[in-house]
Amino acid sequence: MPTVLHARSRGFVNTPAIDRLARRSLRYLQSGFAIHLRGPAGTGKTTLALHLADLLARPLVLIFGDDELKSSDLVGSQTGYKRKQVVDNYIHSVIKLEDELQQSWVDSRLTLAAKEGFTLVYDEFNRSRPEVNNILLSVLEEKLIALPPTQNRSEYLRVHPQFRAIFTSNPAEYCGVHATQDALMDRLITLDMPEPDQLTQIEILVQRTGTSIEAAEKITALVQNFRANAKADLASGLRPSIAIAKICQDHQIPALARNDEFREVCADVLLSRTSITLVESTQILFEQLNQLAENEPADVPETPPLLAEEPAVEPPAPPNLSQRIYEYVQHNQGAKLSEIEASLSLNRVETVNALRSLIQKGIIKLNDDRIYVQEAQLS
Numbered sequence: 001m002p003t004v005l006h007a008r009s010r011g012f013v014n015t016p017a018i019d020r021l022a023r024r025s026l027r028y029l030q031s032g033f034a035i036h037l038r039g040p041a042g043t044g045k046t047t048l049a050l051h052l053a054d055l056l057a058r059p060l061v062l063i064f065g066d067d068e069l070k071s072s073d074l075v076g077s078q079t080g081y082k083r084k085q086v087v088d089n090y091i092h093s094v095i096k097l098e099d100e101l102q103q104s105w106v107d108s109r110l111t112l113a114a115k116e117g118f119t120l121v122y123d124e125f126n127r128s129r130p131e132v133n134n135i136l137l138s139v140l141e142e143k144l145i146a147l148p149p150t151q152n153r154s155e156y157l158r159v160h161p162q163f164r165a166i167f168t169s170n171p172a173e174y175c176g177v178h179a180t181q182d183a184l185m186d187r188l189i190t191l192d193m194p195e196p197d198q199l200t201q202i203e204i205l206v207q208r209t210g211t212s213i214e215a216a217e218k219i220t221a222l223v224q225n226f227r228a229n230a231k232a233d234l235a236s237g238l239r240p241s242i243a244i245a246k247i248c249q250d251h252q253i254p255a256l257a258r259n260d261e262f263r264e265v266c267a268d269v270l271l272s273r274t275s276i277t278l279v280e281s282t283q284i285l286f287e288q289l290n291q292l293a294e295n296e297p298a299d300v301p302e303t304p305p306l307l308a309e310e311p312a313v314e315p316p317a318p319p320n321l322s323q324r325i326y327e328y329v330q331h332n333q334g335a336k337l338s339e340i341e342a343s344l345s346l347n348r349v350e351t352v353n354a355l356r357s358l359i360q361k362g363i364i365k366l367n368d369d370r371i372y373v374q375e376a377q378l379s
């Protein structure tokens with residue numbers, strides 16, 4: 001049985017730029033379309049995909065694209081044998097034995113998600129060979145999965161109406177990726193994810209690592225300039241910036257260009273990410289750091305950075321909102337997520353947050369697609 005996850009985008013940082021993209025994506029998913037987040041490495045595609053899966057409030061099945069992936073890894077396969085023995089003793093003097101060996105079918109991740117109406121996140125799907133992904137064509141368009149024929153199972157499986165798919169991919173110039181067939185692209189709504197803007201990067205650094213705003217600004221600017229000058233702009237600067245900020249924060253290294261440890265961290269994180277020689281990239285980085293150091297007042301007290309904060313926790317839903325949802329569910333003796341949203345004029349984020357907190361407190365429960373008040377609350 002493939003692993004099913006419950007999406008939880010811990011520490012998701014929402015800035016106006018991300019929020020706009022998330023809202024558009026959620027709208028398309030809610031209308032039943034599959035979406036495709038496309039962009040260079042480290043722009044936040046997977047993080048956004050998991051956040052959207054969280055907002056859809058359905059179990060999550062995650063597949064990572066891979067050149068070695070086979071169709072059976074997506075659809076399922078015949079595995080093992082089931083043995084059946086029938087002893088027919090209808091006439092006592094005669095015993096008839098029937099021994100039958102049957103292969104048993106095991107669903108794989110795509111089949112499971114499509115059958116049960118889960119959310120499928122297919123990360124970096126263009127790392128898989130195009131012919132392996134062909135099965136997705138009928139899943140997305142005809143809402144059918146064609147299974148290999150066997151004697152005891154129907155060859156077609158109808159896709160559950162709540163099945164949703166989120167794809168992510170890196171652009172074609174990345175190594176290890178395949179060109180995607182037009183027919184599949186035609187079935188997806190593709191949203192390009194560029195390098196996150198500077199405000200977003202600073203916000204992510206501050207919230208993810210607990211570093212100060214000044215340090216986050218300095219690190220993102222340093223990484224951005226280095227990437228531009230050292231031909232390291234194929235991937236986003238977000239990942240190296242997070243790495244530098246986190247290491248400095250964890251080890252109380254001040255983000256000062258004249259601090260030797262800070263310079264070492266920057267060199268270790270950045271120098272291997274360029275297509276130029278190590279000598280050239282080292283020169284570019286140290287020129288940049290020297291310039292920065294000149295502008296740092298000599299007497300800046302090297303205050304140790306703040307201790308790492310606890311991972312960001314989503315703000316709890318306001319109590320009156322939980323109360324309204326609770327009353328609605330109780331009054332209607334159960335309700336669907338979409339009914340609650342529509343009847344109380346709520347958006348998906350606030351509804352999911354409030355429901356999650358009510359479920360954690362044991363006040364309500366989720367059964368199939370409906371939300372009910374726990375029996376203990378009714379008595």
Ligand SMILES: Nc1ncnc2c1ncn2[C@@H]1O[C@H](COP(=O)(O)OP(=O)(O)OP(=O)(O)O)[C@@H](O)[C@H]1O
Pocket residue numbers: 011012013014018039040041042043044045046047048168169170204208238239242
């Ligand atoms: N909105 C966000 N909130 C918090 N962290 C984020 C956000 N977006 C990106 N990040 C962080 O930035 C880093 C890169 O993000 P992510 O792995 O989602 O990028 P990606 O585009 O999927 O990269 P790749 O193509 O290499 O898989 C991760 O450490 C992730 O946690």
